[in-house]
Amino acid sequence: MNKRVSKVQNDGYISESTCKYLSVDENTRAGRFYLLPKIHKRGCPGRPVISGCNTPTEEISSFVDSQLKPLVPSIPSYVKDTNDFLRKLIELDRLPVGAILVAVDVIGLYPHIPHNEGLAAIRTALNKREDHKIPTDDIVELAKIVLTSNNFEFNEGHYLQKLGTAIGTKMAPSYANIFMHELETKLLEEAPVKPDLWLRYIDDLFMVWTKGEEGLKEFLTYINQAHDTIKFKWDWSHENINYLDVQVINNNGKIETDLYTKPTDKHQYLFHTSCHPGGCKRSIPYAQSMRLRRICSTQNIFEKRVIDLCQFLVARGYEESFVQDQIQKAREKGRNEILIPREGAKNDRIPFIVTYNPTLPNIGALLREIHPVLHSSERCKNAIKKFP
Numbered sequence: 001m002n003k004r005v006s007k008v009q010n011d012g013y014i015s016e017s018t019c020k021y022l023s024v025d026e027n028t029r030a031g032r033f034y035l036l037p038k039i040h041k042r043g044c045p046g047r048p049v050i051s052g053c054n055t056p057t058e059e060i061s062s063f064v065d066s067q068l069k070p071l072v073p074s075i076p077s078y079v080k081d082t083n084d085f086l087r088k089l090i091e092l093d094r095l096p097v098g099a100i101l102v103a104v105d106v107i108g109l110y111p112h113i114p115h116n117e118g119l120a121a122i123r124t125a126l127n128k129r130e131d132h133k134i135p136t137d138d139i140v141e142l143a144k145i146v147l148t149s150n151n152f153e154f155n156e157g158h159y160l161q162k163l164g165t166a167i168g169t170k171m172a173p174s175y176a177n178i179f180m181h182e183l184e185t186k187l188l189e190e191a192p193v194k195p196d197l198w199l200r201y202i203d204d205l206f207m208v209w210t211k212g213e214e215g216l217k218e219f220l221t222y223i224n225q226a227h228d229t230i231k232f233k234w235d236w237s238h239e240n241i242n243y244l245d246v247q248v249i250n251n252n253g254k255i256e257t258d259l260y261t262k263p264t265d266k267h268q269y270l271f272h273t274s275c276h277p278g279g280c281k282r283s284i285p286y287a288q289s290m291r292l293r294r295i296c297s298t299q300n301i302f303e304k305r306v307i308d309l310c311q312f313l314v315a316r317g318y319e320e321s322f323v324q325d326q327i328q329k330a331r332e333k334g335r336n337e338i339l340i341p342r343e344g345a346k347n348d349r350i351p352f353i354v355t356y357n358p359t360l361p362n363i364g365a366l367l368r369e370i371h372p373v374l375h376s377s378e379r380c381k382n383a384i385k386k387f388p
Contacts, residue, residue, distance in 0.1 A: 013134045024056040031055045031152035040262040050152045050166035057146045061170045064143045068174035071125045075181045079201040082244050094253045096210045101241035104234040106203035111164035112229040113179050121182035206243045257297040272317030285323045289330035352388035
């Protein structure tokens with residue numbers, strides 16, 4: 001592992017400090033296997049996770065992800081998040097006559113990606129880069145190390161994952177996205193009949209189909225039999241379908257959207273009495289109201305959902321008048337305006353991180369006060385130009 005990393009440095013593609021960061025030392029350990037219960041599913045199955053913290057491949061996986069992640073947004077079917085999905089629905093404007101809404105889920109995507117196909121997919125994607133500062137071969141070899149060196153502990157035994165990528169390693173989402181792009185491209189090219197719309201958030205697909213139910217059944221059977229390890233399950237409706245946290249509604253061809261929450265959602269917002277910074281608790285009613293403003297496409301739907309939100313928050317100790325004030329702020333915002341992605345404010349100030357305690361003094365005021373002391377040293381002045 002270290003020999004492969006050193007070769008990339010010796011070839012002049014990474015710096016000495018990067019090589020040191022990627023190299024394995026004596027403080028590493030095997031991954032830890034555990035299950036996250038899916039309480040919203042029948043039988044409460046577990047999602048298998050292997051923690052990559054302090055494992056030999058943790059930094060290599062992070063490095064590979066830094067090379068793969070910029071390639072993902074260029075995938076035609078790519079959905080970044082709920083807001084991105086909502087924007088794409090607005091662009092769609094109306095649904096065709098006879099449209100069927102379809103939600104498709106890949107069953108256990110991460111652990112079922114064959115190494116050879118996954119590595120071939122990222123090789124294809126990397127070869128299309130404009131910036132080839134680090135050769136494709138080197139990135140693919142590092143990715144291969146991450147995939148084939150995923151040993152982990154469980155129940156006092158040691159195991160090696162032979163298929164797929166671990167849920168828990170940093171490169172997994174980008175790797176899975178690129179693999180799925182390669183697979184779906186092939187599936188759609190060879191399909192005799194294609195969906196009108198095909199969008200994907202990692203392993204969750206959204207389709208609009210207009211060729212009738214029988215044609216849809218044939219298409220879904222086709223994609224489910226096309227690959228040895230990648231299988232799908234689905235749900236469809238002419239009226240409405242749930243995708244991510246959105247309910248997509250077909251109102252006579254007009255697309256409407258409502259909030260979707262799983263039946264197991266208990267709406268356990270942070271208690272107002274919790275020992276958290278005041279700003280953290282004050283932001284919750286407004287942030288949740290804005291979320292509803294984005295998701296709910298009509299005023300009527302929005303008003304129904306904010307009634308529920310207010311009840312949930314009051315039950316957690318929030319003042320109803322304050323919650324209503326925050327809802328009103330969201331109500332006054334234009335939905336299309338808040339769906340437009342904004343660039344984050346650039347901030348070059350060094351963060352000062354401290355464990356919160358309600359007895360702490362005004363940290364900001366103290367930092368301002370001692371900042372001139374730091375600037376009495378030329379070295380500190382150059383390192384910390386603005387107060388933290």
